[in-house]
Amino acid sequence: MTTIKDMVAETRRMAYGSMSEQLNLIGAAAAAGATSIVLDMDVTGITPGMLLSTGLNVFYVRGTEPSTKTVFVIPGIDNAPTAAVAVNDFVYIKPKVTDWYLFELINTEIIRLSSPENGLYRIDSWTVDVDATYQTYEIPTADAASLIGVLRVRYRMPGTTDVWIDVSAKSYTVQMNDGVSRIRLLRNIPSGTEINFQYKASFVRGTSLSDNAATVCGLSDTMMDIPALGALGTLMRTTESRRNQVQQQGDARTAAEVSSGRNLTSGQISDRDYKTRVQEEYIRLVQRVPIMRSI
Numbered sequence: 186m187t188t189i190k191d192m193v194a195e196t197r198r199m200a201y202g203s204m205s206e207q208l209n210l211i212g213a214a215a216a217a218g219a220t221s222i223v224l225d226m227d228v229t230g231i232t233p234g235m236l237l238s239t240g241l242n243v244f245y246v247r248g249t250e251p252s253t254k255t256v257f258v259i260p261g262i263d264n265a266p267t268a269a270v271a272v273n274d275f276v277y278i279k280p281k282v283t284d285w286y287l288f289e290l291i292n293t294e295i296i297r298l299s300s301p302e303n304g305l306y307r308i309d310s311w312t313v314d315v316d317a318t319y320q321t322y323e324i325p326t327a328d329a330a331s332l333i334g335v336l337r338v339r340y341r342m343p344g345t346t347d348v349w350i351d352v353s354a355k356s357y358t359v360q361m362n363d364g365v366s367r368i369r370l371l372r373n374i375p376s377g378t379e380i381n382f383q384y385k386a387s388f389v390r391g392t393s394l395s396d397n398a399a400t401v402c403g404l405s406d407t408m409m410d411i412p413a414l415g416a417l418g419t420l421m422r423t424t425e426s427r428r429n430q431v432q433q434q435g436d437a438r439t440a441a442e443v444s445s446g447r448n449l450t451s452g453q454i455s456d457r458d459y460k461t462r463v464q465e466e467y468i469r470l471v472q473r474v475p476i477m478r479s480i
Contacts, residue, residue, distance in 0.1 A: 200421070210272075237280075266285075312382075313380060317376035
């Protein structure tokens, strides 16, 4: 099982390799919106103005009480959610990037996979009894919200349990009337049987780090590496932007330093890998459903 948390961790590994973050652990559980947290290890190196990242929380440090290992914080920085914390949760001290930011990048990339440019989708379906009178089938609300296009329409041959007959793409239309989506068949299907609609559906955002990327977001097993590649490209570009800010120009610039633009190059390489992987998965989808495809 691949979770959103796994994708966040993979993005961090690809960006920073073996470079370690300064870590601590939550020493006592705290409720959502808490303005102080107790850590497990020494807090001497934590100073006002630092950011702490734990789960999707982003805290701004106001001060510390070393004797009790307490850090006084302002929760919800960078529009991050305020969630409860549990004992032994990781706490990143002044992180290179917060889990909240990577979580949002990963979600953006998951939704982006369904864009017209990338053309990927999850395959879903629903089955209903044949309407022999009108040959019109309302698309369920949950399906209509994510439907991108119909892939295949087929009906079960009356009197059988597993013999299905495909309906040509020219034999049905998708209609939208009064906000209701329907599929209208242009040929008669006999009554007393079922009709199955297979369709392209957009991917779904994750809502927590523990979300299963397959069951919640709809990604197939072979797509799991793609969101992290897309997030990496964005992260490298923001790193270059931060490096070139006017406020940073006072920093030393030596010959041994990584030259300007290297982060952009890394981002471009990641973008190239991303596009290659998207194309591979697009071909895989075409091979998987070669019989009927319509937009």
